[in-house]
Amino acid sequence: MSTRPMIDVAGLTKSYGSNAVLRGVDLAVAQGEIFALLGPNGAGKTTTVNVLTTLVTPDGGTARIAGVDVAAHPHRVRRLISLTGQYASVDAFQTGRENLQMMSRLAHLGARAARLRTDDLLEQFELTDAANRRAGTYSGGMRRRLDLAISLIAQPPVVFLDEPTTGLDPRSRSQMWDVVRALAANGTTILLTTQYLEEADQLADRVAVLDGGTVIATGTADDLKARVTGGRVEIVFTSPAEAHEAVAAGLGTPAVESDGLGIAIPTDDPARAISAALAEASARRLTVADIAIVRPSLDDVFFALTGHPASAAAAASGTDDIITKDEVAA
Incomplete structure (x- = not known):
């Protein structure tokens, strides 16, 4: 894993009216690192990802992907990244194969290259047996894997995963974890958001705890748990x-x-x-x-770091998922 920062964030701020969602976020993610943003709903995780993926323009601070400024050069940044959001965005009326081939062609791959890339991704994500079934018949875990496969068609060096396992059963969650580990092993830089300390513990090289739009702690999952006396x-x-x-x-x-x-x-x-x-x-x-x-729970960690449990933070925080039409990048 290289020490060169692939994601470099300093003093990032974002408000919607009087609601300050990001209050000066600082992050540095190395090439090939799995980095987790951990926090309750409303902490600012999704807004941070939306800024880094050019969907939202920040009010202040800087954000760079592989040295490219997100606000100044969004089109260049989009060639370097992929984003898998909180909900699988696949065409339920097309088969898994058709979804992948369609998106491959939209990514400007030729017909033969699209077929080959589709076959590779179906195999990589263990979807070959279901390739010719409509995606609407897939389980939640299969749809999430297909969604992630689609986002990797162009083989981007940086991947953003926004709460990738929310709502999945334990087996599907474990499969997604295996996929994420394999991507990182091949040099892909991954930033994921999660509400689950267990997920950060299983996957992340490092974790940043986000609360109220501010990073309040950074380190390994063990570092964070060591601060908690709730064991x-x-x-x-x-x-x-x-x-x-x-x-x-x-x-x-x-x-x-x-x-x-x-x-x-x-x-x-x-x-x-x-x-x-x-x-x-x-x-x-x-x-x-x-x-x-x-071991300490997510609430234990948040109580130790913030003085309130994660559930209270979620209830008290503002919305973390607002994107207005004026804020969506062209």
């Missing part, structure tokens, strides 16, 4: 009486939704907490049925 160990015993005895002995507090069998031990050092708890349980002849390390 805990949960230990389940074979009877409520044993769990009650463990609580009485000061090992922990009753665990939520454990049917009276579990205790919860808040800790920043799970290994030490487990070792001490097992030693005490053994000394008291308590039988441990299960042990789980519970």
Whole structure:
């Protein structure tokens, strides 16, 4: 992975009337990096992506893709990028193959080149068996994969994914993650937005937490979780009486939704907490049925960084998805 910034953002601002959506966003994404913008609805994620993909003109600051200024040279930027939005934008009445071939021709590929590129993408995204079915019959995960395949026809060096797995089942989400990893392994720079800490943890080399239109933290997912003190160990015993005895002995507090069998031990050092708890349980002849390390949730991270949970931020923030006709780039 090169250290050359493919996405370089400094002091980016954007308002709609009195609603300041972006309040000075700073980002730097290296070539070949998977970079995640993490935040609740209304944090400014989609507006940031819309600016970087030339759909919205910023009010202030600078944004460059591979050194090209987004506001000054939008047509040059569009040759370098692709965008997969929050909702799959495929033609439901055409087959998967027809969707890809049509978009290949619109991308100025010749007939033979369009067929070859279509075949390659169908295979890459595991859609060959469904190639001749109407896209309207595809599952949500298949439509998302087809949508992403379409966005990669021109093989752009920078790909933007706006909440690519929202609404997908776990299997489809895992498939999308595999696709994203493969793209990055081949040198594609990827900026994705997500509300899911798990997704950022699984995919991103680095994460920026966006809240109220401002980047409030940047680092790896582990860096962010290290700032949170909400981790805990949960230990389940074979009877409520044993769990009650463990609580009485000061090992922990009753665990939520454990049917009276579990205790919860808040800790920043799970290994030490487990070792001490097992030693005490053994000394008291308590039988441990299960042990789980519970990592901080998205709300835990946001509460630690902002003083409010993500759900509250979403309710309090302004709209993050407004694009007026005057703001859409030609």
